[in-house]
Amino acid sequence: MNDADLQRELVSLPIKYLHKFAKGRIHRHFRLSKRRLIDSILALPSEQKMAIAHEVEQISTSPKKSPATSGNPKSSSPFYPKRSSPKKLSKSAPPSSAIGLQDLLEGIGVPEPKPFIPDDWQKEAVEAIAHSDVIVSAPTGSGKTFVATEAIQQAMARNQTVIYTSPLKALSNTKYMEFSQFFGKDQVGILTGDRRDNSQAPLLIMTTEILRNILYDATSGDLDLRLHTLGLVILDESQYLADPERGVVWEETLILCPTQTRLLLLSASIGNPQELAEWLTAIRPTTSCHLIRHTKRSVPLRALYLHPSGQLVPLLENRDIQQQKGYRFHPETKRLFNEYEFKPYR
Template identity: 55%
Template sequence: MTRDELERALANLPFRLLRRLGRSIAGPPALRMGKRRLMHTIMAGAEANIARVEATIRTHQAEQQALAAVPASGGGASSEHKPGKPADLRALLEGIGVPEPRPFVPDDWQMEAVEALERGDVIVSVPTGSGKTYVAVEATRRAMHEDRTVVYTSPLKALSNTKYTEFCKIFGPEFVGIITGDRRDNPTAPILIMTTEILRNLLYDAAGGEIDVRLDTLGLVIIDESQFLGDSERGVVWEETIIFCPSQARLLLLSASIGNPHELAAWLTSIRPTPCHLVRHQHRSVPLRAGYLHPNGKLTPLFRTVTMPPSPSQAVLHPEAKRLFTMFEEDTLYTRRSG
């Protein structure tokens, strides 16, 4: 490779590769150089490091040729992933976006959960994105129709704020209040959004004879992210909330990751005046896809398959993800040693 060819090839390299080459030649000072100065540094040291420089250039050129050879996706079967072949980025991103609007029809498990609340407490254990919110909203509508107070709890103030905004759009701001450590808006509303710790404290006060926030008319308590029952530090808050919950109120526990839902349902049945019904639904309506985003901005499938492997034993990393992992490790180790 002549000097002119080398200079043209370096000009076409991404900045991350130039910086990597410059750092291998000039050390940490290269991290503070711009593109022009990096090229000058690499050219000055190219003779002593020609093998490394040419290898980097050839690898980049091969990658660009491989990308150019991938046919553009025309939709349909042409972009489908073929078994045995690593998934490409187009297959990973295909179909992602806002779906076309269509009439909503609740699933059988959703109606089962709502109707089971007429008879007792309910645990809903379904994958993320399956439609737990519909159950909460429909149960809230029915409780309001009976003029009962509804409390919706979440583990974080940020989640409570999000749910407050969502419920205000559905039911109207005059019917929704929020109580967290930072705010107390419309606390006499029939629907109250709060953190689980706030509800536990209110139930403490009620047990001591101090009735507040319409707990005497409480008809439904929705506990979101109820897997926190198993948390070593905060789990006691969820447990006490359930134990102190008024007997006239129905409990609706929502989670995507309860490890022992049958045991939890049996415990609730043993301490509450009504039986607890477990609703489990394992089909994921929105399949999970895993990608790896390198700090240089490159995105690639994490696994050879488009969707998540069914078990860890079947997980095989995508070749490009492996390469980016290795590159990241090398860059990180070099930075630590240089620092």
């Protein structure tokens, strides 16, 4: 066993063993860090190093395990006891409680195209919007747009006007194109500060500021838009309510919205949707506000850690990211990250 091999083996061992080797050989070994310990072991005379190498071999062969293969399927059994035994010393095999990279990468792929079946929460939201205001708080990409399109269709069927607002002009434009494809070009209009494209269409897209201005004008009498047929207002990205500069516009819009109009607030996951719902119920006495809070993602999300050297390992101990249950980093991630932070990486 040459120096390089020995060093690699030593690095993979817990520091406890290194102290055992160093006992009687290195002065004040208990004061040394792992790296310094390894350095001083390697600096020992060759016969002592031979002896240590022998001991190392004994230790690493005793739990009969082949090193260097990561993600041993057996070791990742969920029924295995959680505490890792100190005998498992092979370098890249993660302790038993953690899962391997293979498990994590398992199941990548494209599902068969199948007819779209709405989730229960989506159905619930669509049903609720028929008779009350609705707040949908759901993670990104979980299908809030579906709720919006269903609600728009409902309202259109009743010959009502629908206003869809988004916080950014860029998002307005994207939605304009999306809805134009979905409902047909003549059904969708867009309003900006100076432009009115197809403003007589049943579905109007605008930024929230524009809607606020329309509501200002409506309440002061000089109205140029059909507010009496306004059946539904959809506020996308309503978490902007907390935006330091523009949040006030959302509040004004919600306060000034006519009472007969249904509100549909689509928001990313926020901490207090209940509070928002209580507020809306309080200020709009004729209708209650239905809260739909969906925290589960429709596509499970998994976390990986990519070391700058190109090594890919799981980030967390669990396979899928689980919400609100705390987190523990995967031991490999911890090891690699410590290395990254403290050792200049070449």
